[in-house]
Amino acid sequence: MISSPTLWTEFFERYYRDEINKLAYKVKSGGDGRSLYVNFVNDLLIFQEGKLGEELLEHPDEVLMHAEKGLANVSNIYGVSLEGCKPRFYALPTARKVLIRDLRSQHISKFVAVEGIVRKVTEVRPRIVEAAFACTNCGSVNMVQQEDSQLRQPYECSRCHNRRLVFLPDSSVSIDSQRVKIQEYPENLRGGEQPQTIDVILEGDLAGLINPGDRVIVNGIVRAKPRGSGQRKLTHMDLYIEGNSVEILQQEY
Numbered sequence: 001m002i003s004s005p006t007l008w009t010e011f012f013e014r015y016y017r018d019e020i021n022k023l024a025y026k027v028k029s030g031g032d033g034r035s036l037y038v039n040f041v042n043d044l045l046i047f048q049e050g051k052l053g054e055e056l057l058e059h060p061d062e063v064l065m066h067a068e069k070g071l072a073n074v075s076n077i078y079g080v081s082l083e084g085c086k087p088r089f090y091a092l093p094t095a096r097k098v099l100i101r102d103l104r105s106q107h108i109s110k111f112v113a114v115e116g117i118v119r120k121v122t123e124v125r126p127r128i129v130e131a132a133f134a135c136t137n138c139g140s141v142n143m144v145q146q147e148d149s150q151l152r153q154p155y156e157c158s159r160c161h162n163r164r165l166v167f168l169p170d171s172s173v174s175i176d177s178q179r180v181k182i183q184e185y186p187e188n189l190r191g192g193e194q195p196q197t198i199d200v201i202l203e204g205d206l207a208g209l210i211n212p213g214d215r216v217i218v219n220g221i222v223r224a225k226p227r228g229s230g231q232r233k234l235t236h237m238d239l240y241i242e243g244n245s246v247e248i249l250q251q252e253y
């Protein structure tokens with residue numbers, strides 16, 4: 001793999017100097033929207049003979065982490081750290097566009113683009129990414145990274161090994177999160193076919209961007225989760241997309 005945080009820093013500094021400085025200004029002034037938008041076909045595909053882009057499509061978890069670390073270290077005229085800023089990728093190669101009905105297990109953990117009409121959006125709600133728990137014995141605060149919808153609690157206090165801890169919502173770190181449903185275009189269906197849908201999770205500054213009726217391209221990572229809940233998890237899985245960026249093609253008013 002050629003991808004590394006250093007290579008990404010080089011890429012951003014070569015092609016996105018102006019955008020980086022605008023982003024740095026937002027960070028410095030406390031503004032919203034901590035994202036850097038990268039045109040995949042125009043910029044990433046011409047860098048390193050397209051290899052870095054290819055790696056992003058095939059191994060998005062690892063490569064996005066490199067890109068985020070690389071972005072954090074990019075130099076800018078304000079001299080601020082871009083830690084926590086998100087690189088977002090749009091205009092993927094046509095070969096990476098998958099019809100919703102063609103999504104299969106081979107796409108799990110890959111970076112793809114799907115196009116369709118927004119059918120449902122949930123309210124934007126905070127999702128905890130790092131939960132804080134106070135020890136009832138020594139009072140120290142234990143932070144626990146959160147990965148899925150189930151709240152993970154610490155087994156014991158890391159300082160005194162007491163097992164009674166209370167959740168502290170105010171000291172926890174959360175981000176905006178929303179679930180939307182994207183449906184295939186009805187005009188692409190053959191007679192009698194039911195349009196298929198896919199759920200998309202939109203987080204951070206992507207939450208709240210789109211509305212029912214909008215025609216969009218969602219770029220992101222295909223995820224799978226077992227059907228059922230709690231102790232009764234099944235071997236059949238539901239697919240959904242963890243959105244990295246959204247392109248609005250046509251807005252419904």
Ligand SMILES: [Zn+2]
Nearest residue numbers: 135138157160
């Ligand atoms: Zn303790």
